[in-house]
Amino acid sequence: MESTLMEHRSNTSWVEGAIGAVKAITFICDVITYPVYLLLQRPWEKRRLSSKQKGKVIASDQKSLTVRTVALPQENHTLLIKNEIDTMEKVIRYVVKKYGEKKCLGTRQILAEEDEEQPDGRIFKKYKMGDYLWTSFTETDAIATNFGKGLLALGQERLKNVVIFGETRAQWFIAAQGCFKQNFPVVTIYATLGEDAIAHGINETEVTFVITTHELLPKFKTILKCTPKVKTIIYMEDQISETDTSGLREDVNVIAFKEVVKKGESLQIENSPPSATDTAIIMYTSGSTGVPKGVILTHENIVSTLKGFTDVVPTKPNDVYLAYLPLAHVFELLSEYMCLFSGIPIGYSTPLTMADTSSKIMRGTKGDASVLKPSIITAVPLILDRIYKGINDKLDHGSPMKKSLFYFAFNYKKKWMRKGFTTPLIDSLIFCHVKQALGGRVRMIVSGGAPLSPDTHEFIRICLCNTVVQGYGLTETCAAAVVMDINDMTMGRAGSPLTVCDVRLTDWDEGNYKVTDKPYPRGEILIGGNNVSIGYYKLNEKTKEDFFVEDGQRWFRTGDIGEYHPDGVIRIIDRKKDLVKLQTGEYVSLGKVETQLKICPIVENICVYVDPRKDYSVALVVPNPVLLTEIGEKYGFDKNASVDKLCEDSRVEREVLHQIVLHGKKCKLQKFEIPANIKVCKEMWTPDMGLVTAAFKLKRKEIYERYQHDLNRMYAS
Numbered sequence: 001m002e003s004t005l006m007e008h009r010s011n012t013s014w015v016e017g018a019i020g021a022v023k024a025i026t027f028i029c030d031v032i033t034y035p036v037y038l039l040l041q042r043p044w045e046k047r048r049l050s051s052k053q054k055g056k057v058i059a060s061d062q063k064s065l066t067v068r069t070v071a072l073p074q075e076n077h078t079l080l081i082k083n084e085i086d087t088m089e090k091v092i093r094y095v096v097k098k099y100g101e102k103k104c105l106g107t108r109q110i111l112a113e114e115d116e117e118q119p120d121g122r123i124f125k126k127y128k129m130g131d132y133l134w135t136s137f138t139e140t141d142a143i144a145t146n147f148g149k150g151l152l153a154l155g156q157e158r159l160k161n162v163v164i165f166g167e168t169r170a171q172w173f174i175a176a177q178g179c180f181k182q183n184f185p186v187v188t189i190y191a192t193l194g195e196d197a198i199a200h201g202i203n204e205t206e207v208t209f210v211i212t213t214h215e216l217l218p219k220f221k222t223i224l225k226c227t228p229k230v231k232t233i234i235y236m237e238d239q240i241s242e243t244d245t246s247g248l249r250e251d252v253n254v255i256a257f258k259e260v261v262k263k264g265e266s267l268q269i270e271n272s273p274p275s276a277t278d279t280a281i282i283m284y285t286s287g288s289t290g291v292p293k294g295v296i297l298t299h300e301n302i303v304s305t306l307k308g309f310t311d312v313v314p315t316k317p318n319d320v321y322l323a324y325l326p327l328a329h330v331f332e333l334l335s336e337y338m339c340l341f342s343g344i345p346i347g348y349s350t351p352l353t354m355a356d357t358s359s360k361i362m363r364g365t366k367g368d369a370s371v372l373k374p375s376i377i378t379a380v381p382l383i384l385d386r387i388y389k390g391i392n393d394k395l396d397h398g399s400p401m402k403k404s405l406f407y408f409a410f411n412y413k414k415k416w417m418r419k420g421f422t423t424p425l426i427d428s429l430i431f432c433h434v435k436q437a438l439g440g441r442v443r444m445i446v447s448g449g450a451p452l453s454p455d456t457h458e459f460i461r462i463c464l465c466n467t468v469v470q471g472y473g474l475t476e477t478c479a480a481a482v483v484m485d486i487n488d489m490t491m492g493r494a495g496s497p498l499t500v501c502d503v504r505l506t507d508w509d510e511g512n513y514k515v516t517d518k519p520y521p522r523g524e525i526l527i528g529g530n531n532v533s534i535g536y537y538k539l540n541e542k543t544k545e546d547f548f549v550e551d552g553q554r555w556f557r558t559g560d561i562g563e564y565h566p567d568g569v570i571r572i573i574d575r576k577k578d579l580v581k582l583q584t585g586e587y588v589s590l591g592k593v594e595t596q597l598k599i600c601p602i603v604e605n606i607c608v609y610v611d612p613r614k615d616y617s618v619a620l621v622v623p624n625p626v627l628l629t630e631i632g633e634k635y636g637f638d639k640n641a642s643v644d645k646l647c648e649d650s651r652v653e654r655e656v657l658h659q660i661v662l663h664g665k666k667c668k669l670q671k672f673e674i675p676a677n678i679k680v681c682k683e684m685w686t687p688d689m690g691l692v693t694a695a696f697k698l699k700r701k702e703i704y705e706r707y708q709h710d711l712n713r714m715y716a717s
Helices: 002-041 043-051 075-082 088-099 137-153 170-181 195-204 217-223 257-265 299-312 330-342 368-372 381-396 400-418 424-438 454-463 540-546 590-597 625-634 643-648 650-666 700-706 708-716
Strands: 055-060 064-069 103-117 123-136 162-164 186-188 209-213 232-236 253-256 279-284 294-298 321-323 346-348 376-379 444-447 467-472 501-506 522-529 547-550 553-564 570-575 579-581 587-589 603-610 617-623 677-680
Touching (some): 002 043, 002 400, 075 330, 088 137, 088 170, 088 299, 088 330, 103 137, 123 368, 137 170, 137 257, 162 170, 170 186, 170 232, 170 257, 170 346, 195 217, 209 217, 279 299, 294 299, 299 330, 321 330, 321 368, 330 346, 330 376, 368 424, 381 400, 381 444, 381 454, 400 424, 400 454, 501 553, 522 570, 540 547, 540 553, 587 590, 590 603, 617 625, 617 708, 643 650, 700 708
Parallel strands (some): 162 209, 186 279, 232 253, 321 346, 321 376, 376 444, 617 677
Antiparallel strands (some): 064 501, 103 123, 501 522, 522 553, 547 553, 553 570, 579 587
């Protein structure tokens, strides 16, 4: 034992000596190169742009203040106005004329699906994949036109709703364009919703036509029993497997996507374009509470948001976009239309095939990102949190030298980035390997769907991509309302209003948030502008509750709490539904606590619960299985012990709680905010289980109902 201890000390001394030498060399290099970098990189200019005024108060009183951006419309915004583009159909017409034969939509070729034996002897199905196959803007438009005509040939009526229920892919985007050309409102339903929610969306919108995919078609063996009005199902084919259409209701016409396009080719009829006020999309939000609501988005809503989005997300001629988030989510749909208008090729992917290490990628085959080499991607915070924890986990299991070198480089780059410098040498020596996971060319990540933790934000900026832009919006505001300025070097803030809307903060007395608060005005966020939806489908009372018109401008009450900073930027600090008052009078913000604790290494996901009759919170925790196994080994479990068995052990549970408490203190959470008791959950929370939305937001009601016994037990103990 003594010799082992001596060896450990020797290794530690060697690593410290080596890092000391690296620091010395780096210091000398800094002294020599500083004048050069100072002149070439002009960091003072970056600091000036970061601190510039981004918004201003245009109206205020004792109960509210209204903020507007100081930015001016940029080139693409001006082009949309100049060319009188106010519908999605006009967007399509414009880009086809402008970009013609340029690459538009790309789909990765699947050559075969083969069995692959894993190191533990298990057999998994894996894809052998080829290159991306592309359609040009002209070809994409022709397919979309013929698909829309094909729907007419099959009996679809104009102004009647069509459901698209499918995973993100080129045909989804083409189908939507085809519908816009003929003025068929598109009803989008998340592919991960439960069958009851799917049937609800289909029945409420009274559709007779449903567009789905090869993978999801089997769901309709059950769903069709509850959706009597559906008469036609169109499915997008699989690349390598025949689609089984048996077992569906006999009176339903089931037809392949390509067959619909063929029918449209022979139909001699003009398109019937929509007007700006026509409904483009009825988007069913997966909803963190209750039954999914259909948000009505007009063509004007979407084009208006597109104008504002192009102002804050600058593109370059050689950009390539990686698409994998659900197109049924307005954030992804808007991002793809932004690319379309800028002439940026869109390559489609899935979480199962994105990286070289993804679960469906065969050994020796590259993931989609490695082949496509995108420069722009969108992400939700959960994905970025997982990348953050994945890198840290890999370092923890690597050599002490590698770990020490990485964190030296990390802290070195952080120091210089905060001063306005880039670090090309460190990037090429250390962080280039991390960047290769997404193809090595990513220059911008746009994050939305939920607040991004400042720690994750900074970590991703340093390790993966210097420009990480986050924004804030809702389906009811067409995804975007405020977005970070591209030059803003701060973390943890949502940004300033888009050029197409205003943001208002109003007092929320119950939560003690007021616009007279110091140092920053605080209150519920209201959004007003042409990007605001006209309301909820067939929910008049809910529409009246959440929407209103003032001086000709439409406003939406978000339920989120923000604070206004002097440079015109909004920070999201709370949500009305997430704020719970303890017996002692303190408020616990469930979302805020969860955002901080999600980046604890042992936590894969977490849901905090507060009983208002108590003076502390508890939490349901989905653990990181690898780290859970390590904890189990510490208490005598075999390394192959099941997650179920580990979750049931009280010693393991106490250790998980201990790590969460330490992390909470590190994040400066108050004692009453840190869970006093936890339940380690066996199941991974997925949209299929109905416990999280498609954007991986927690569905609290469903989670609390599922674990009610455990919540009672935690408080009883």
